[in-house]
Amino acid sequence: MTIADGTPPVVGRGTRLRQVVEALGRAAPSVVLLNVPAGMGQTTFLGALATAATDEGWRVVHADADGEFTVARDTRPDAFAKRLRDALDVAEPSAITGGTRDFAVDASTQRPVQDPVLEALREHRDRWLLLLDGFRPSPTFAAWFRDTFVGDLLAHGRAAVVVADTDSALEPFATLPHERVTLGALDRDEVRDLFRALAPTTEPPLTAEEIEQYTEASVWRPDVVGALYRLLTLPMRPGQRSLVPTV
Known part of the structure; x- marks a missing residue:
């Protein structure tokens, strides 16, 4: 149980961790809302979840050079899209900017060209998981994220999103099919x-x-x-x- 750098093991969250991993393993696309009161170890839990999900075969997007993926009032869809595209190594054009339903047209066939992120999810066997360590968006971003981003990406069945924040911050997802998990007292x-x-x-x-x-x-x-x-x-x-x- 000893860890070399003195970091304590994740303790008291085994049941909740298993609950989230099991939810992600179901056949249906998953949106997991993680309701976390202040001070109850949100970031630590997400770190443990990233490790557990990776062990289960998920390709996890949790952090990049800019830090953990979060959504704040000033987060713009295009900037969020670029971070995600870079993290997934998806080539230009942006998979999300302008809405994922806006597809380019192949000049030789005049048929729609699939959105790069959706195409990648369809072609690759990897399941990928996005962990959001906080969700405090503007109303515009919240509507885009809920209706366009989540709706289109999860429709392909190879992606899941875990959104962690307080109960009130998760309200934009109330109308979506989802699993809600609360981090209360430690076990x-x-x-x-x-x-x-x-x-x-x-x-x-x-x-x-x-x-x-x-x-x-x-x-x-x-x-x-x-x-x-x-x-x-x-x-x-x-x-x-x-x-x-x-x-």
């Missing part, structure tokens, strides 16, 4: 198991009472789990008598 048993695993490694070893105290202090505070993990796994300094904090 108490998972948190307790973490501290039980660490108990013999501390000096002095954690008592059963301390394990319960740490568990109670952590189930609604993912940041506390991380802080305690880092503290309890620090190497002992010469002459140091205890790493056990007071809760």
Whole structure:
């Protein structure tokens, strides 16, 4: 369970993680709305989901050189489209700018040329997953994203989108078929198991009472789990008598 850089393992989210992965694995195209109250580990959970989805064979678009994919009030469809196109290595012309229903025409046949992103999804076996770490769009972007982007891309069945934010921010998706998952309290048993695993490694070893105290202090505070993990796994300094904090 120890991680070299001191980063705590993702704990307390096993059930929710499995729920999202199972939703993504269903035959129907998926939109998963991840309702996350402030401070409940949204970004950490999405990182764990990216790893789990990759292990399940998804091609995950989570972050690029500009950071995690998010949508803010000033996010424009064309800029969002370019980031996504670059992340997917889809050639010009833009797959999304102007709406994915605007197809070019092949001059030799006068037949519509398929949108590059949709063509890529149809031709390649890879399933791809877009993780949005926050969705606070302008009304114009919200309408475009819901009606054009999600509608066209998910119609091809090889894509899924997970949108993570507070419940009110997810309202633009209320009319779409979707799965809604709420990140509430951490799973108490998972948190307790973490501290039980660490108990013999501390000096002095954690008592059963301390394990319960740490568990109670952590189930609604993912940041506390991380802080305690880092503290309890620090190497002992010469002459140091205890790493056990007071809760």
